Amino acid sequence: xxxxxxxxxxxxxxxxxxxxxxxxxxxxxxxxxxxxxxxxxxxxxxxxxxxxxxxxxxxxxxxxxxxxxxxxxxxxxxxxxxxxxxxxxxxxxxxxxxxxxxxxxxxxxxxxxxxxxxxxxxxxxxxxxxxxxxxxxxxxxxxxxxxxxxxxxxxxxxxxxxxxxxxxxxxxxxxxxxxxxxxxxxxxxxxxxxxxxxxxxxxxxxxxxxxxxxxxxxxxxxxxxxxxxxxxxxxxxxxxxxxxxxxxxxxxxxxxxxxxxxxxxxxxxxxxxxxxxxxxxxxxxxxxxxxxxxxxxxxxxxxxxxxxxxxxxxxxxxxxxxxxxxxxxxxxxxxxxxxxxxxxxxxxxxxxxxxxxxxxx
Amino acid sequence: xxxxxxxxxxxxxxxxxxxxxxxxxxxxxxxxxxxxxxxxxxxxxxxxxxxxxxxxxxxxxxxxxxxxxxxxxxxxxxxxxxxxxxxxxxxxxxxxxxxxxxxxxxxxxxxxxxxxxxxxxxxxxxxxxxxxxxxxxxxxxxxxxxxxxxxxxxxxxxxxxxxxxxxxxxxxxxxxxxxxxxxxxxxxxxxxxxxxxxxxxxxxxxxxxxxxxxxxxxxxxxxxxxxxxxxxxxxxxxxxxxxxxxxxxxxxxxxxxxxxxxxxxxxxxxxxxxxxxxxxxxxxxxxxxxxxxxxxxxxxxxxxxxxxxxxxxxxxxxxxxxxxxxxxxxxxxxxxxxxxxxxxxxxxxxxxxxxxxxxxx
Numbered sequence: 001x002x003x004x005x006x007x008x009x010x011x012x013x014x015x016x017x018x019x020x021x022x023x024x025x026x027x028x029x030x031x032x033x034x035x036x037x038x039x040x041x042x043x044x045x046x047x048x049x050x051x052x053x054x055x056x057x058x059x060x061x062x063x064x065x066x067x068x069x070x071x072x073x074x075x076x077x078x079x080x081x082x083x084x085x086x087x088x089x090x091x092x093x094x095x096x097x098x099x100x101x102x103x104x105x106x107x108x109x110x111x112x113x114x115x116x117x118x119x120x121x122x123x124x125x126x127x128x129x130x131x132x133x134x135x136x137x138x139x140x141x142x143x144x145x146x147x148x149x150x151x152x153x154x155x156x157x158x159x160x161x162x163x164x165x166x167x168x169x170x171x172x173x174x175x176x177x178x179x180x181x182x183x184x185x186x187x188x189x190x191x192x193x194x195x196x197x198x199x200x201x202x203x204x205x206x207x208x209x210x211x212x213x214x215x216x217x218x219x220x221x222x223x224x225x226x227x228x229x230x231x232x233x234x235x236x237x238x239x240x241x242x243x244x245x246x247x248x249x250x251x252x253x254x255x256x257x258x259x260x261x262x263x264x265x266x267x268x269x270x271x272x273x274x275x276x277x278x279x280x281x282x283x284x285x286x287x288x289x290x291x292x293x294x295x296x297x298x299x300x301x302x303x304x305x306x307x308x309x310x311x312x313x314x315x316x317x318x319x320x321x322x323x324x325x326x327x328x329x330x331x332x333x334x335x336x337x338x339x340x341x342x343x344x345x346x347x348x349x350x351x352x353x354x355x356x357x358x359x360x361x
Numbered sequence: 362x363x364x365x366x367x368x369x370x371x372x373x374x375x376x377x378x379x380x381x382x383x384x385x386x387x388x389x390x391x392x393x394x395x396x397x398x399x400x401x402x403x404x405x406x407x408x409x410x411x412x413x414x415x416x417x418x419x420x421x422x423x424x425x426x427x428x429x430x431x432x433x434x435x436x437x438x439x440x441x442x443x444x445x446x447x448x449x450x451x452x453x454x455x456x457x458x459x460x461x462x463x464x465x466x467x468x469x470x471x472x473x474x475x476x477x478x479x480x481x482x483x484x485x486x487x488x489x490x491x492x493x494x495x496x497x498x499x500x501x502x503x504x505x506x507x508x509x510x511x512x513x514x515x516x517x518x519x520x521x522x523x524x525x526x527x528x529x530x531x532x533x534x535x536x537x538x539x540x541x542x543x544x545x546x547x548x549x550x551x552x553x554x555x556x557x558x559x560x561x562x563x564x565x566x567x568x569x570x571x572x573x574x575x576x577x578x579x580x581x582x583x584x585x586x587x588x589x590x591x592x593x594x595x596x597x598x599x600x601x602x603x604x605x606x607x608x609x610x611x612x613x614x615x616x617x618x619x620x621x622x623x624x625x626x627x628x629x630x631x632x633x634x635x636x637x638x639x640x641x642x643x644x645x646x647x648x649x650x651x652x653x654x655x656x657x658x659x660x661x662x663x664x665x666x667x668x669x670x671x672x673x674x675x676x677x678x679x680x681x682x683x684x685x686x687x688x689x690x691x692x693x694x695x696x697x698x699x700x701x702x703x704x705x706x707x708x709x710x711x712x713x714x715x716x717x718x719x720x721x722x
Contacts, residue, residue: 029676191679193657195556195580201657201675209678217681219556219657220581221614225649225687228616253582255589256617259624288586296554296562296580299660301672311662311672314562315390317570318552320578326586 001164001178003032003210009169010057011127013064017071017120020064024051025165029206030302040069040082047089047096054166056130056273059095062086063123066103070119074112079104099126127168133273134170136339141176141236141271142183144335144342148233148267149185155233157190157223160251161199162238162271163207173238173271174207176337181213189215190232192223194251196295196322220253224260235261236337239270244352246330246345247283258328268328271337279352289324296320362525362539364393364571370530371418372488374425378432378481381425385412386526390567391663401430401443408450408457415527417491417634420456423447424484427464431480435473440465460487488529494634495531497700502537502597502632503544505696505703509594509628510546516594518551518584521612522560523599523632524568534599534632535568537698542574550576551593553584555612557656557683581614585621596622597698600631605713607691607706608644619689629689632698640713650685657681 001008011022024033026049035051037043043065046052052061069082083100090096106122107115145154162173170178181187189208194200201217208215218226226232235257241249248254248270261268297320303309314320330345343351362369372383385394387410396412398404404426407413413422430443444461451457467483468476506515523534531539542548550569555561562578569576579587587593596618602610609615609631622629658681664670675681691706704712 030673190682193556193675195554195582198674201679205679206676209676215679217657217675217679219613219683221556221612221617221687222682222684224617224620225613225684228687229649251582252580252586256582256585256621259585259620260617263620288590296578299662299672299674301660301662301674303664303670303672309664309672311660311664311670312391313559313660313662314554314578315567315570318562318566318576318578321551321583322580323583323586326582326589 001211022052026051029202044085044089055095056167059099060127060168062096062099063126067119067123070116074115130168133339134175137271138175138179140342141337142179145180153186153188155188157232157235159192159237159254160194161203163204165203173236191215191217192220227260227264227266232266235268239272242277244279246348248328249286252326255326255328258332262332267334269335274338283327291322291324293320296322362572383413387412390563405446405450416456417528420460421488421529423457424460424487428480428484431477435476491529494700495536498632499536499540501703502698503540506541514547514549516549518593518596520553520598520615521555522564526564534597552576552578553581588621588625588627593627596629600633603638605640607709609689610647613687616687616689619693623693628695630696635699644688652683652685654681657683
């Protein structure tokens with residue numbers, strides 16, 4: 001996507017495979033900085049400190065971490081140690097261990113002298129696959145928007161950040177939006193602030209602004225009212241997990257937008273790569289993590305000296321509860337946008353059979 | 362209500378009628394300060410700068426402003442000027458002009474020498490009536506809670522601040538909560554942060570903490586999930602306006618909680634003094650004010666030096682829309698709690714007839 005009229009991905013290798021560069025997401029949206037990652041240790045640190053974040057991006061970063069390790073030392077012990085260090089950097093990130101395992105499976109059988117080049121090539125493949133997957137989601141979502149578009153401004157509401165910053169490029173929920181904007185359609189995005197961590201007001205708004213997509217930030221409270229007033233034509237969100245029944249687990253507050261969309265006949269879509277569909281869990285079984293109360297009690301922003309700072313926004317003497325996700329039941333979901341097409345929630349189980357068949361075939 | 366174990370109202374006169382004291386609401390929740398208001402000019406300033414806020418409280422403050430004016434100068438010209446200055450302090454506040462008119466109607470016919478004493482007496486009446494009205498709301502709401510209470514912790518969710526700080530004492534939506542807590546019931550309150558102005562996280566949480574009512578602040582996004590998980594037994598909100606059909610106009614975001622309550626069979630009540638019912642307007646006719654975008658783009662808090670400060674929370678380059686209220690349709694409302702009893706929305710029109718009859722009788 002574009003930043004100041006220049007095309008960027010969130011991660012890219014030096015052409016001579018000496019180092020990797022990433023956008024430092026800890027200083028966004030108030031500052032734009034690129035970090036040069038020159039070693040395995042630096043990549044582990046980059047993942048730990050969340051300079052890179054978002055499941056697909058973490059996977060690509062870990063793959064490049066393996067490549068940096070092979071450049072320095074292509075021995076078996078180096079391979080094993082690098083894999084362990086990277087997996088431990090963010091223990092709960094599924095994409096991270098998936099990407100590391102894939103690298104190890106390819107590199108281990110090779111003669112050490114062949115590992116360095118193979119590692120850089122394979123890391124590039126992992127990054128490229130993510131880009132292709134998100135582009136496909138964008139094209140399937142674009143078709144949906146085209147069906148509903150009548151030439152007048154088309155208003156899409158989104159919650160949290162499922163933009164390109166969480167991926168290598170394009171994003172998931174925002175990929176159809178970028179595709180429609182780039183196709184010359186008159187798209188406007190309502191960006192939910194997304195308390196408590198403000199990923200909408202910071203990352204989503206910043207990304208849309210950089211790419212030149214018209215958008216307006218709203219408090220999380222405003223979306224229902226805008227739907228009542230016919231100011232929302234479609235809702236597109238990402239998801240952390242989708243059940244085989246089509247229930248959508250996503251950032252806290254998504255459920256409130258899903259019921260408001262239903263109450264006002266606004267189509268509600270979740271855009272996810274198909275690996276995000278969890279075939280073995282029901283909505284009731286999804287355990288919702290309660291994150292630290294400080295995320296509610298404090299807020300990050302820019303102080304009057306234009307310095308990033310953390311502020312307390314709740315009086316002393318009160319505590320907070322901070323559930324991080326909620327589940328929007330399938331009955332509220334118009335469709336799931338995947339890289340393989342758009343499916344009604346009830347159709348997902350058929351997709352499972354298809355997927356298994358094609359894998360076996 | 363109690364602050365540090367001492368009983369306070371939001372406004373009270375010096376026993377010798379020399380001055381009036383008010384709680385300075387501009388420095389809450391991070392500091393508690395009482396302002397001594399010694400003249401009409403000071404009272405006008407107190408209202409303008411929102412050191413006192415909330416419709417019923419502004420009415421009482423204006424009445425005491427008239428009394429301060431009469432202490433200084435009991436002439437006809439002083440009476441007229443004071444009324445004009447006070448009404449101009451917050452032009453859209455209905456309670457303000459109502460209270461000032463009531464003072465003028467009583468004081469104007471009197472001999473100037475009798476005006477000073479009469480003014481202080483009448484201002485005290487206006488304040489006392491507000492307290493009685495809110496106490497009655499509390500008792501009717503308490504009866505509702507008692508019906509549903511089974512001895513285990515009873516969780517009530519509220520949005521924005523309809524607490525005692527907006528009134529002379531007790532508040533509206535929070536009055537039943539204080540009544541239930543004071544009656545020894547095991548009450549716990551989920552306090553919606555209430556972006557963009559955070560009246561929940563600041564005023565509601567602070568007031569509950571001071572009075573010792575167990576409560577937890579949540580982001581506005583969390584309430585729907587808590588209802589899905591059976592963690593909410595009742596929703597009680599205030600209202601800025603209720604239509605004769607029982608539609609509830611209240612702080613932005615209330616509608617999202619109303620549909621979530623409906624979706625999860627949680628009773629949803631609005632608590633209002635009966636003058637808040639507007640007999641002459643339909644939901645569609647209510648004009649929703651868009652307030653300044655800076656309320657979304659910036660946020661007030663306490664910086665690391667424990668100083669109150671304003672900080673930017675949205676990246677430069679993005680704008681915001683800030684609708685201040687929304688309307689929850691009557692079909693989502695279980696009942697309206699008034700000082701005259703609890704009524705299903707569809708019953709309000711009967712109440713109108715009753716009210717007109719009793720006025721004529």
